[in-house]
Amino acid sequence: MTKFSDLNLDPKVLKAIEDAGYESPTPIQAGAIPPALLGQDVLGIAQTGTGKTASFTLPMITLLGKGRARARMPRSLVLCPTRELAAQVAENFDTYTKYHTKLTKALLIGGVSFKEQDRLIDKGVDVLIATPGRLLDHVERGKLLLTGVQVMVVDEADRMLDMGFIPDIERIFSLTPFTRQTLFFSATMAPEIERITNTFLSNPARIEVARQATSSENIEQVVMMFKASRKDREGTEKRKALRMLIDNEGEKCTNAIIFCNRKMDVDTVAKSLKKYGYDAAPIHGDLDQSQRTKTLDAFRDGSLRFLIASDVAARGLDVPAVSHVFNYDVPSHAEDYVHRIGRTGRAGRDGKAMMICVPRDEKNFDAIEKLIQKTVTRIDNPLAGKEDPAKDVQAVEAKPDHEEKPKRTRSRSRKSAPKEDVVVVVEAPAEAVEMKKEPAAPEVQKPAPKENRGRGGRGRGNDNKVVGLGDHLPGFIAMSFEERSEN
DNA sequence: AAAAAAG
Numbered sequence: 290m291t292k293f294s295d296l297n298l299d300p301k302v303l304k305a306i307e308d309a310g311y312e313s314p315t316p317i318q319a320g321a322i323p324p325a326l327l328g329q330d331v332l333g334i335a336q337t338g339t340g341k342t343a344s345f346t347l348p349m350i351t352l353l354g355k356g357r358a359r360a361r362m363p364r365s366l367v368l369c370p371t372r373e374l375a376a377q378v379a380e381n382f383d384t385y386t387k388y389h390t391k392l393t394k395a396l397l398i399g400g401v402s403f404k405e406q407d408r409l410i411d412k413g414v415d416v417l418i419a420t421p422g423r424l425l426d427h428v429e430r431g432k433l434l435l436t437g438v439q440v441m442v443v444d445e446a447d448r449m450l451d452m453g454f455i456p457d458i459e460r461i462f463s464l465t466p467f468t469r470q471t472l473f474f475s476a477t478m479a480p481e482i483e484r485i486t487n488t489f490l491s492n493p494a495r496i497e498v499a500r501q502a503t504s505s506e507n508i509e510q511v512v513m514m515f516k517a518s519r520k521d522r523e524g525t526e527k528r529k530a531l532r533m534l535i536d537n538e539g540e541k542c543t544n545a546i547i548f549c550n551r552k553m554d555v556d557t558v559a560k561s562l563k564k565y566g567y568d569a570a571p572i573h574g575d576l577d578q579s580q581r582t583k584t585l586d587a588f589r590d591g592s593l594r595f596l597i598a599s600d601v602a603a604r605g606l607d608v609p610a611v612s613h614v615f616n617y618d619v620p621s622h623a624e625d626y627v628h629r630i631g632r633t634g635r636a637g638r639d640g641k642a643m644m645i646c647v648p649r650d651e652k653n654f655d656a657i658e659k660l661i662q663k664t665v666t667r668i669d670n671p672l673a674g675k676e677d678p679a680k681d682v683q684a685v686e687a688k689p690d691h692e693e694k695p696k697r698t699r700s701r702s703r704k705s706a707p708k709e710d711v712v713v714v715v716e717a718p719a720e721a722v723e724m725k726k727e728p729a730a731p732e733v734q735k736p737a738p739k740e741n742r743g744r745g746g747r748g749r750g751n752d753n754k755v756v757g758l759g760d761h762l763p764g765f766i767a768m769s770f771e772e773r774s775e776n
Numbered sequence: 777a778a779a780a781a782a783g
Contacts, residue, residue, distance in 0.1 A: 371780065399782055422782040452780050550778065574780055600779055621777065 291319045297326055299351040301388035306347070309384055315340035320496035322348050325472055330493035332486055333474040337445070337605035338631060339498050342381045345442045345472045349416065350385055352440060353392060358413035362437030363395070366465070367418045368458065370448040372398040372578060373585060374605045378444065379418045392416065399423040400578030407432055421449070421457035428464065435464040446475035446482055448604055455481060462489045508634035511666045512644045512654065527645060528561045530670060531617055534643050535567070535595075538613060541641070544588070545613035547597045548629050550620065558617055559597040573599035603628045609636050616644035619653045623660040 290313050293306050314322065317335045325331050325348035335341045349365055358364050369375040379396045386392045395409035397419035406423075410433055417424070427433040441462070443449070449458055471490050475482050486493065515530055517523035535542060547562075549555045552573040559571035570584045570593055581601075587593035589608050596602065597617075603625055611633045620626045626644075634640025644665070646654045658665060 420781060422780095426782055448780090454781075457781090552779075603779095 293347075296322050296347075297351075298322070298347055299354045299389075301354070302347055302350050302385055305385045305387040308387065315344075315498075317341055317496060317498045318344040318347070320498075321345065321472070321494070324494035324496075325349075325470075326351060328352075328470055330470060330490045331472045332490060332493040332495045333472070334476070334478060334495070334497040335474060336476045336498070336631075337607070338635060341444070341474055342378055343385070345444075345474070346378070346381045346385055349440055349442070349472075350382070350389060350392065353415045354389055357391070358393060358415045359437060360413040361410055361432065362434050363410070363414045363417040364437055365416050365440040365442070366424075366435065366438050366461075367416065367442040367444060368424070368449075368461065369418065369420060369444050370452055370454065371601055371605075372400060372420055373581065373601065374445065375418050375420050376582070377605070377607060382416055382418070394418060397423045397427060398578070399426075400581075403427075421454050421461065424461065425457060435461070436466055438465040438469050440470045440472065441465055442472045442474070444474050445605060446473060446485070447477050447479060450479060450481055455485065458485070459489075507638065508630055508640045508642050509666075510630065510642045510644075510661075510663070511668050512646050513668045513670055515645050515647050515670045517647070523647065524557065527617070527647070528558060530645055531558070531615060532562070532565060532567075534615060534645070535613075538641070538643075541612060543610070543612040544591065544594045545596070545615055546588075546602060546608075546611055546629075546632050547595060547615040547617055548603065548620070549597065549599065550618040552599050554617065555597050555599050559595075562595060562597070567595055568593060569595035569597055571597045572602055574601050600625055600629075602632070606632060607635070608632065610638060611635065612640065614640065614642045616642070619644060619646050619650035619657070621653050623653070623656040626657045627661065 292313055293303055293311065296314065296319075298306075317333055317339045321331050321333050321344040325345065331345075333341060333344060335344075345367070353364055356364070367375075367378055369378055375396060375398050379394060382392075382394050386394075393409070393412070393414045394416040395406060395414045395418070397406050397410075397417060399420060399422050403426075406427070410417075410427065424433075428435065443458060446458075449455060471493070473486055473490055473493070478486075513530060513534065515527060517526045531547070535545070547558060547569075549558055552575050555571045555573045559569050562569035570587065572581055572584045576584075584593065584596065585602075585606075588596040600620070603620075614630050614633045616626070616629060620629060630640070630642035633642060644654075654665075
């Protein structure tokens with residue numbers, strides 16, 4: 290098997306890789322690093338979670354190791370679709386420039402002050418990591434010249450396309466010298482992406498990560514078919530259903546991302562969970578960047594248990610140990626489902642994805658099953674048979690805010706109360722039996738914060754062996770565009 | 777139909 294040490298990387302980069310505890314590159318790394326080091330353009334067709342980031346940061350650091358940056362003229366540029374992803378790439382650079390103390394970088398993202406960014410640009414940076422809007426903002430203010438860019442990376446190009454960034458990307462391409470080296474990554478090759486690569490890449494080495502034979506078997510997937518007793522109670526009852534799903538998982542649910550389709554629902558669900566004593570916080574694009582960063586950091590380091598999120602967190606976010614993903618809403622694009630549940634079961638771990646599906650979402654749900662080519666285990670809504678399911682919901686919700694602390698204990702005690710029996714009735718007998726409420730553990734405590742949450746700690750220190758820098762790739766995600774549209 | 781990104 291290939292080792293990093295076979296790849297002609299700068300010894301100082303190799304040392305940093307070793308420190309981070311990695312030996313063997315993932316397929317995308319093994320494929321992309323050699324041509325990148327030779328100065329060739331690279332077209333990488335790979336999803337997040339394949340070790341994609343390091344497949345460009347490692348050769349970039351090696352190439353940039355020689356030479357020095359000039360003021361206002363960065364030598365390389367990485368474009369990312371969201372601020373969080375940009376920040377994640379920046380962290381990746383930090384990890385592997387450990388022994389390149391002279392290499393400088395700047396993170397140019399929106400929502401934060403220009404001041405620090407301007408200062409860094411003026412001093413001269415080797416690596417610029419940016420979201421398109423803020424980057425162009427700097428350019429327009431005459432603070433930044435892209436004529437010195439030797440290496441340009443476009444990450445998550447298909448998501449850029451989804452978000453309408455393609456004109457910006459084209460514009461940024463046109464501001465850089467055409468002699469630059471381009472490393473371009475996309476999960477799929479949509480026609481528009483194909484066009485861009487034909488225009489801006491020259492004779493690229495094309496690396497496509499092998500599709501996994503099976504579809505993310507380490508993620509157990511269930512769906513609760515849910516119908517509110519009355520339309521105006523849907524929100525309340527759905528939130529109750531969510532709490533039941535969470536409580537039923539007990540300690541197996543060490544932490545979770547809960548996805549909603551709308552920002553408003555993200556706020557509502559987060560607020561509701563907090564009220565019920567769950568350790569929860571929201572993240573979406575309307576929140577302050579400082580808030581977003583703080584929340585994500587807390588979730589990463591294990592001090593926040595539930596992250597309630599819009600699709601801003603659906604793709605690419607790398608939190609090594611997320612035990613559960615809850616889809617409070619069925620995503621309206623089947624592909625988003627794949628991205629969302631891909632936040633769990635990472636680095637070879639097991640994960641569980643649970644979704645609530647209301648009647649009007651059934652069409653979207655069908656599309657999801659079609660895409661993943663798999664039947665998702667149904668669980669019934671245990672509230673459905675009740676005479677007045679909303680009654681006890683409202684009784685609790687009407688209560689004043691509860692004390693913060695014994696959330697786990699509380700949910701347990703509620704569960705053990707006869708009135709609140711929340712045994713989940715299971716349709717599919719075989720696999721889903723474990724969904725039934727288990728006898729309460731004698732002593733319930735908050736799950737200990739995980740070790741090895743930090744950078745480079747991915748997949749280490751547990752039983753699961755992880756190869757390379759990357760994580761597990763849910764197999765069906767790697768289907769080509771054509772393959773998917775065939776269905 | 778909504779989210780994201782520049783304000």
